Amino acid sequence: MAKQDDGNGSIKQPGKFLGSLRDALAAASREDTNRLTTAENPTTAKPELDADATTSLAMKIAPPSDIITDAPETCPPQISSSDSHDSSPSSDKTDDVAPSAPPPLPNAADAAREARGGTPNIPPVVRSPAGDRHVEFDAPPTTHVVRPSPIPKEDDEDMARTQLVRGKQQVERGDFSQDPVVGWLVIVGGPGIGSFRPIYEGNNTVGRASSNRVAIDFGDDAISAEEQAYVRYDSADRSFLFVPNLAKTNVVSVNDKRPATAVPLQGMDVITMGRTQIVFVPFCGADFDWSELTELKG
Amino acid sequence: MSAFEYGSSATRGQRGYQEDSAALWPGSATFDWPQVLPQPAAGILVAVLADGMGGHAGGAQASQTVCRSFLEHLATSDNSDTHPAPAPERLRAALEAANASITKTVEANPRLDGMGSTLIGTTFGAEGLEWVSVGDSPLYLFRRGEIALLNEDHSLAPALDQLAASGEITAEQARTDPRRHMLRSAITGEELDLIDVSKIPLALEPGDAVILASDGIHTLDTDDVVRIVAAYLGDGPQAVADALVRSIENQKEPHQDNATIIVVYPTG
Numbered sequence: 001m002a003k004q005d006d007g008n009g010s011i012k013q014p015g016k017f018l019g020s021l022r023d024a025l026a027a028a029s030r031e032d033t034n035r036l037t038t039a040e041n042p043t044t045a046k047p048e049l050d051a052d053a054t055t056s057l058a059m060k061i062a063p064p065s066d067i068i069t070d071a072p073e074t075c076p077p078q079i080s081s082s083d084s085h086d087s088s089p090s091s092d093k094t095d096d097v098a099p100s101a102p103p104p105l106p107n108a109a110d111a112a113r114e115a116r117g118g119t120p121n122i123p124p125v126v127r128s129p130a131g132d133r134h135v136e137f138d139a140p141p142t143t144h145v146v147r148p149s150p151i152p153k154e155d156d157e158d159m160a161r162t163q164l165v166r167g168k169q170q171v172e173r174g175d176f177s178q179d180p181v182v183g184w185l186v187i188v189g190g191p192g193i194g195s196f197r198p199i200y201e202g203n204n205t206v207g208r209a210s211s212n213r214v215a216i217d218f219g220d221d222a223i224s225a226e227e228q229a230y231v232r233y234d235s236a237d238r239s240f241l242f243v244p245n246l247a248k249t250n251v252v253s254v255n256d257k258r259p260a261t262a263v264p265l266q267g268m269d270v271i272t273m274g275r276t277q278i279v280f281v282p283f284c285g286a287d288f289d290w291s292e293l294t295e296l297k298g
Numbered sequence: 299m300s301a302f303e304y305g306s307s308a309t310r311g312q313r314g315y316q317e318d319s320a321a322l323w324p325g326s327a328t329f330d331w332p333q334v335l336p337q338p339a340a341g342i343l344v345a346v347l348a349d350g351m352g353g354h355a356g357g358a359q360a361s362q363t364v365c366r367s368f369l370e371h372l373a374t375s376d377n378s379d380t381h382p383a384p385a386p387e388r389l390r391a392a393l394e395a396a397n398a399s400i401t402k403t404v405e406a407n408p409r410l411d412g413m414g415s416t417l418i419g420t421t422f423g424a425e426g427l428e429w430v431s432v433g434d435s436p437l438y439l440f441r442r443g444e445i446a447l448l449n450e451d452h453s454l455a456p457a458l459d460q461l462a463a464s465g466e467i468t469a470e471q472a473r474t475d476p477r478r479h480m481l482r483s484a485i486t487g488e489e490l491d492l493i494d495v496s497k498i499p500l501a502l503e504p505g506d507a508v509i510l511a512s513d514g515i516h517t518l519d520t521d522d523v524v525r526i527v528a529a530y531l532g533d534g535p536q537a538v539a540d541a542l543v544r545s546i547e548n549q550k551e552p553h554q555d556n557a558t559i560i561v562v563y564p565t566g
Contacts (some may be wrong), residue, residue, distance in 0.1 A: 094346070105503050107444055107446075108439045108441040108442070108446035111441065111446065112447065112500070114498065115448065116496065116497055119497075121494070130554040169326070261408055262408060
């Protein structure tokens with residue numbers, strides 16, 4: 001992470017700091033009112049805000065020792081702790097310029113590096129040589145659990161929902177010029193009879209509107225426009241799931257049962273939505289999955 | 299003997315719900331949780347913060363579940379041990395317990411499938427700070443006017459920044475890429491892809507502030523965080539946490555994410 005550049009900034013830093021704080025306060029008017037009401041001296045006027053902020057830097061200014069002597073007994077715990085911040089560095093040194101003494105512990109960035117065992121916490125990105133679809137994250141400091149089965153892609157919608165991608169994030173779609181088909185829905189009854197729609201890997205939204213990944217747009221308005229149901233194919237276990245969208249009132253059934261939750265789909269299952277009957281025909285499954293081709297090529 | 303003092307604060311931002319959770323042991327939680335854990339050894343403080351995902355019920359439930367099970371596991375396994383501070387293995391075990399609790403929750407209620415959470419688990423003891431982390435919730439150390447990120451960012455942000463640094467994409471593209479907030483690792487009940495664990499305890503000194511935050515804090519840039527922490531350091535950890543959350547709210551970000559902050563001080 002970015003850190004404040006300090007170098008030998010023990011003298012110039014207070015000025016810089018106060019200047020920028022003042023700017024920030026003026027620009028955003030964000031803390032000054034609260035600040036004054038929570039200040040230790042209620043009488044503080046705006047100019048003393050700076051002085052107060054300066055003492056909170058703990059090591060920059062000597063006078064806190066005066067304050068410390070009378071503070072601890074009367075102040076609530078929160079404040080006495082803040083005094084302990086002030087007192088311990090300044091009690092070590094009789095002089096007022098604390099930063100000139102060698103710090104007992106490394107600075108923040110070095111301390112972080114030490115605790116990490118000397119490794120950086122920004123994993124380097126290594127592009128795999130074949131220029132294929134993965135960007136590899138070589139992350140030595142962490143446990144990297146390698147997934148045994150390559151998952152060619154995760155569905156866009158799923159990613160938006162979970163905001164999770166797997167350890168290897170691909171930046172390209174691999175060799176497919178379009179999403180690989182994993183099965184079909186064939187219309188066997190109702191408007192659109194004889195037509196079919198492909199099902200793709202991951203999550204397929206099924207509904208009447210063309211925005212659905214699987215659009216049953218043959219004019220059956222008893223089907224919800226948006227996301228009447230979901231058909232999911234998981235390439236990890238090569239299974240299909242039918243998930244009704246229970247937020248929709250339109251009736252959906254699978255083999256004449258009305259599922260209240262996700263149900264596995266088998267080949268030739270009949271899905272009924274509105275006045276439309278749909279047969280499910282799998283392409284991927286136990287016998288085939290696109291990942292097999294990818295593995296052969298790899 | 300070491301002692302620690304803490305404060306915490308949270309905002310929902312512009313979201314209609316709070317998916318972050320945070321809890322301290324011994325101490326309280328940001329969610330409804332009557333803590334019945336045994337007291338830890340003297341001088342030990344455990345702080346845990348989680349940023350849930352999965353929308354509405356799912357996200358909040360995920361982050362609460364992992365906080366609770368993480369602490370419960372630490373608390374119950376801590377009794378049998380004489381070590382003053384839990385070792386990395388113990389943190390890891392607690393993390394696995396948190397992960398397993400998500401698996402169990404989803405099994406009990408399949409509609410929650412897809413929920414998950416980040417987690418920062420920290421222990422403060424005589425030897426200092428140790429942590430375990432999954433996801434993109436930052437853990438910072440403030441020391442002598444500087445701030446450093448302690449844990450690894452499991453979002454795609456570091457990768458995008460590196461692509462920008464190497465000239466493959468522009469800095470602007472890196473900054474606005476929607477994948478920036480996607481996670482390479484999270485607690486979803488499945489195998490954990492990436493786990494960040496401290497190797498050795500990070501010794502703390504008076505004047506340090508350790509900050510656990512959810513990624514809603516990124517509304518503030520790091521320099522702002524440094525300024526605010528420095529300005530309120532002397533007022534105690536609660537004042538620092540409050541000031542950070544107030545500043546986030548005052549940015550009036552139209553899509554401000556949930557933000558939750560825990561600040562811990564060593565008190566000598």
